Amino acid sequence: MLCGLSQNQQVISVGSFFPTSFIRAIRFLEKHWSLLCKDVRTGTVDASITDPSVREAVMEILKPDPKLADFIEAECTKDSWKGIITRLWPNAKYVNVTITGTMSQYIPTLDYYSNSLPLVSTLYAASECSFGINLNLFCKPSEVAYTLIPTMGYFEFLPNQGIDGVVNSISMPKTLNKEEQQQLVDLADVKIGQDYELVVTTYSGLYRYRVGDVLRVAGYKNNAPQFNFLCRENVVLSIDADHTNEVELQNAMRNASANLFPFDARVTEYTSYVNNATVPSHYVLFWELSVNGSTPIPPSVFEDCCLTIEESLNFFYRQGRAYEKSIGPLEIRVVEIGTFDKLMDYCVSLGASMSQYKTPLCVKFEPLIDLLNSRVVSSYFSPMCPKWVPGYRKWNNTN
Template identity: 50%
Template sequence: MAQYVPALEYYAGGLPLVSTSYASSEYYFGINLQPLCNPTDVSYTIMPNMAYFEFLPVDDATTGEVVAPEGDAARLVDLARVEAGREYEVVITTYAGLNRYRVGDVLRVAGYHNAAPRFTFVRRKNVLLSVESDKTDEVELQRAVERASELLRPHGAFVAEYTSHACTKRIPGHYVIYWELLTTSDEAVSKETIDGCCLQMEEALNAVYRQSRVADGSVGPLEILVVRPGTFEELMDYAISRGASINQYKVPRCVALPPVVDLLDSCVVSAHFSPGLPHWTPARRND
C-alpha cells in the first residue's frame, strides 16, 4: 500500500499514518509494536501462537526467485531460525487446516522484539512484467513509479493509481504503465514532463531491462498512458461485477486480461513514450 502514502499524507494534514497489523485472507500474522513510526519504517512482530510459521529463503532480492522448489521442505526455516536482513517467503500451517500453505508474501527480517523476529513487507513473490529476458517485480515497479513521480511534484500532481501491462502486439514489446493523476493545483502537467517520467522510470529499472533496451534492442521504449479520473473505480466495479470481493479487492499492479486492457485503453487521455535510452554500462570482464 506504499503508493497511497503521498495521497494519505496530503489529506491527513499532518496526522500520523498508522499501520497496526499484518494480516491476509488466510490468517492473522502479527502486529506493529511501534504504530507511530514513519510509514516507510513499519515492521510487524509475528505472533507465534496464531499459527505455525515457516519460511522459504529467497536467494536474490533482485530476481525474487525462491531457493527451494515446490514441495521441497528441506529448505524451510522455522520462526526461531530466520536471519536478520534476509528475505523469505512466508509459509503457514493453521488450526483451520491449511498445511504448509505458501501465502506468496516476501518478507525481510528487520530486527527483533526480545527474541521475536520483526518483519517488513517487501513484495508479492510473482514477477509482474516481462517482455523477453527482463523481469520486473512489484517492489521494483513501485520504486520506478515513485522516482518518476518526483518530476510531477513541482506541478502539484502525483500518481493516484497505476497498473501495468507488457504489450507484445508489436516487435519489440514494451512496458505500458497506466497512470491516474491527482492534481492539487490548476497548472496542467506538460507533455514534456510526462515524457521525462517515462525515461525516469526506465532509469529506475534493473540492469537486465536497461541492457535489453540499450544493447539488445529486445524491449521498446516504456509508455505511460494517462487515464481520466475515475478509471480505477471503473476497474474495481468491473472486477466486483465478476465475483471479486469488495472487502478484498486491491488494484492489480499488472493486467493481462483483454477486457481489462480494453477498459483501460478506452479511458486514455494522453500517451507518452520515453524520449531516450536509459543509462547502461556493460560489465567489465576480468581476463
Template identity: 50%
Template sequence: MDGKKLEYKGVEALKELERLTSKPNEVQEDILRKILAQNWDTEYLNKFMGKSATKSVSQFKKSVPVITYKGIRPYILRIGNGEDSSLITGHPITEMLCSSGTSAGEPKLVPSIAEDLDRRTFLYNLIMPIINQYVPGLGEGKAMYLYFVKAEMSTPCGLPARTVLTSYYKSCHFKQRPHDPFNDLTSPDAAILCYDGHQTMYCQLLAGLIHRRRVLRLGAVFASAFLRAISFLERHWRDFCLDIRTGKLHDDITDPDCRSAMLDLLEPDPDLADEIEQICCQTTPWKGIVCRLWPNARYIEAVVTGSMSQYVPALKYYSDEKFPLICPMYASSECYFGVNLNPLCDPTEVSFTLLPNMGYFEFIPLGENGKFLMDFDDDDEEEDGVPPSMLVDLVHVKLGCYYELVVTTFSGLYRYRIGDVLLVTGFHNHTPQFRFICRRYVVLSIDNDKTNEEDLHRSITAATRKHLESRNALLVEYTSYADTSSVPGHYVIYWEINNTIHPHAPPISTEVLEECCIAVEEGLDYVYRRCRTNDKSVGPLEIRVVKAGTFEKLMDLFIAQGGASINQYKAPRCVKSKAALKLLNANLSGCYFSPRDPTWNP
C-alpha cells in the same frame, strides 16, 4: 489456544503478547504438534507420512513437501464438491474463504474451520491495547471504520464461500462483541452488513458525519478503500447535508435493515448540516478535508505497506499531514500472522511481530545484505521446486535477511507458500519482526527482463515524486501489462493522475510525462536497461494516462467478477484480464513514450 483468551483486554492482552513472544520456539513446536495430532489421519498427510498412529515433527519436516496453491487445490475442490473434510483436516471445514484474486490473478478458495475465527479474534483483540499505549484515551470516543461485506457464494456441496472479512463480520465474534469503548463504532452493524456497495458506503459515511465531533479514530482495511470513501464523499456531501438538515434518509437507501438503523440515528440538525456544508464548500481543493470534518481524530488506520504505500502521499494530503498513519496488522485469507508493535512509526518503517500461536511458520531464504538470491519467476509453481531441507524455522531467521513466508495451519494447509517476501528487521523478546517487501512473483517480463512488484513500485514512486508531486499533482493509482502485440514488446503503465490539488497548478505537459517514462525506466534493474539499450529486445516504456475515476471502475469490475470485496481489494499491479484492459483502454486521455534509451553500462 484456549477460548478464554478471546476475553483478554488491555493489560491482560499485552501480558499474553509478552508471554508468547518470550518463548516462540516452545509455542511454535507446540502448535505444530497440535496440528499433527488433530490432522494425523488425513489423506493428505498419510500420502507423505504414512498411516502411523502418530506423526512426529521431525517426520513432518523431512517428508511433507513445500507447495503452492496448485498443490492443495485438488483436495479443496473435492471437499467443495462434497467429499469429507478429513481429506486435509481433522475438524469439519465450515466455509471456504475467497482470496481477493487481485495479487495472484484469480481468486483462491481457502479452507477454514470454526476455531480459525478464535485465532483471528485473538489478534484483533490485541490491536487496540497496543495502540492505546501510544495514543491514550481512545476509549473516550468513537471509531469511524469503514467495513464492507461481499455477497456470499457457495460450493457445489453447499459450503459458504466468502471473503475472510465477510466471515468475521457475519460471525458471532463480531455481532456479539463486548460493548466496551474500544468497540464503539459510528456505523450500525446493519450498515456494515449491507451487501450493496453504494448503500453501505453512503450509510457509513453519513453515520461518521453525524458523529463527527466524537470520532477519535478513522480507518479502513486498505488505504485504497479509505481514499475511495473520500472520493465518494466528494460526490455526495450535498446529499449528506440534506439528510442531516431534514432528518430524512436519501431514497437511494432501500435496504430495509440499513434504512431502519440509519433512521434511528438521524434527526434534523441544521447546525451540523451547516458546519459540514461550510467545510466542504470552502475546502477546494480538498487538502486537509479529513481533519476538518473529523477535528478530534487522532490517526488513520489502514494497510499502507507493500503496494498500498503508494497511497501515503494522498492520505497525507487529505489529512494535511496532521494524522499518523497506523498499519496495525499483517494477515491473509490463509492465516493471520502478526501485529505492529510500533504503530506510530513512519509507514516506510512498518514491521510486524509474527505471533507464534497463529500457525506454524517456516521461511524460504531469498537473500541477505539487501540482495535477493532467488529469481522472482512467475512460473515457479512447481511443488518440488523448494526442498524441505531449505526451510528455516521462525526462531532461526537472521537479521537483515529476506525470506518467503511458508505456513502450516489447523485447517489443512501444509508448508504452503504464501508468496510474500519479508525482511527481518529486528526482534521483540525472542520473536522476529518482519517488514513486508512485496509479492514474490514477476509482474512484467518481455525478454530476459523480470520486473517484480517492488522494483516497479520503487521506480514509479521515484518518478512521480520528482516529476508529479513537485508540480502539485498526485498519482491516484497505477497498473501495468506487458504488451507483446508488436515486436519488440514493451511495458505499458496505466496512470490516473490528480492535478487539481492546487487551484493554480498548470496541466501536466507531454514533456513532463515523457520524462516520467524515462525516469521509470532509469529506476528499473540492469537486465531491463540492457534489454532496452543494448539488446533492443524491449521497446520504449509507455505511460497511458486514464481519465479520473477509471480505477474505481476497475475496482467495481473486479468486485463484480466475484473476487474481492472493497475491504480486500488491491489494485493489480499487472493486468492480464481482457475485460480489465478493455476498460482501461476505453478511458484513455493520452499515451506517452520514453523519448530515449535509459542509461546502461556493461
C-alpha cells in the same frame, strides 16, 4: 459515511484495511456529500437505501441536525479538499490503514486528505489467516515491523533466492518441492537482516502453503522475531531476460513522479502490462493523476517520466532496450479521473472482496486492459534509450 458524519465529534480514527478502500470512501464523499448533508439536515435516510434493516438501524442514531449539515456543506464546498478528514472529524487522531510494501504509493494521497495524520498499520493478515501485529503503532510507515503470533498458525520461512533479496521468478507454485521443504527455517531460527518467503500451516487445513509474501527480519521483541513486509514474490513485468518486480517498479514510479511536483500534480493510482501487440513488445503504465496546479503539464514532462522509469529499471531491462533492442520504448497512458474506481467496481463484480481489494500492479486479464484503454486521454513514449554500460550489472539504480 452517514453515521460517521452524523456523529463526527465522536470519531477518533478513520480508515480501512487497505488504502484503496479508504480512498474510495473519500471519493464517494466527494461525489455525494450533498445527499449526505440532506440526510443529516432532515434526520432521514435517502430513498436509494432500500434494505429495511439498514434503514431501521441508522434511523435509531440519526437525528435532524441543521447546524451540523451547514458545517459539512461549508467544508465540502471549499476550493480544496486538502485536510478534509481533520476538518470533518476534528477529533480523529490517526488513519488506520495498511501502508507497507507497495501500499506506500498511497501515502501522499492519504497525507493530502488527512492533513498528515499518523498512518497506523496495526495488523498483518491475509485471507489464509492472521499472522501478526505491529507493536509500535505510531512508527513511520517505512519502519513498520510485524511480530508474528505463533498461536495464529504454524509459520516457516523459505530463504529468499532472488537478486537483491527479491524473488525474481515469474510465477511460483503454492506448494513446495522436496528440496524447498528441506530449506525451511522455523520461526525461532530466522536471522536478522535475512529475507524469507512466508510459508504457513493453518488450523483450517492449509499445509505448508506459500503465502507469496517476502519478509525481512528486522529485529526482536523479547525473543520474538519481527518482520518488515517487502513485497509479493512474483515478477510484475517481463518481456525477455528482464524481470521487473513490484519493488523495482514502485521505486521507478517514485523517481518518475518527482517530475510532476513542479506542476503540483501527483500519480494517485497506476497499473501496468506488457503490450505484446507491438514489435518489439514494450511496458505500458496507466496513470491516473491529481492535478492541482494551473499550469498545463507539457508532453515533454511525461516523456521525461518515461525515461526516468527506464533509467530506474534493472540491468537486463536496459540491456534489452539499449543494446539488444528486444524491448520497445516504455509508454505512459494517462487515464480519466475515476478510471481506477471503475476497475475496482469491475473486479468486485467478478467476486473480489471490497474490503481486501488492492489495485493490481500488473493486469493480464483482457477485459481489465480493455477497460483501461477505453479511458485513455493521452499517451507518451520514452524519447530515447536508457543508459546502459556493458558488463555492469547493477540490478536497481535506486539502491
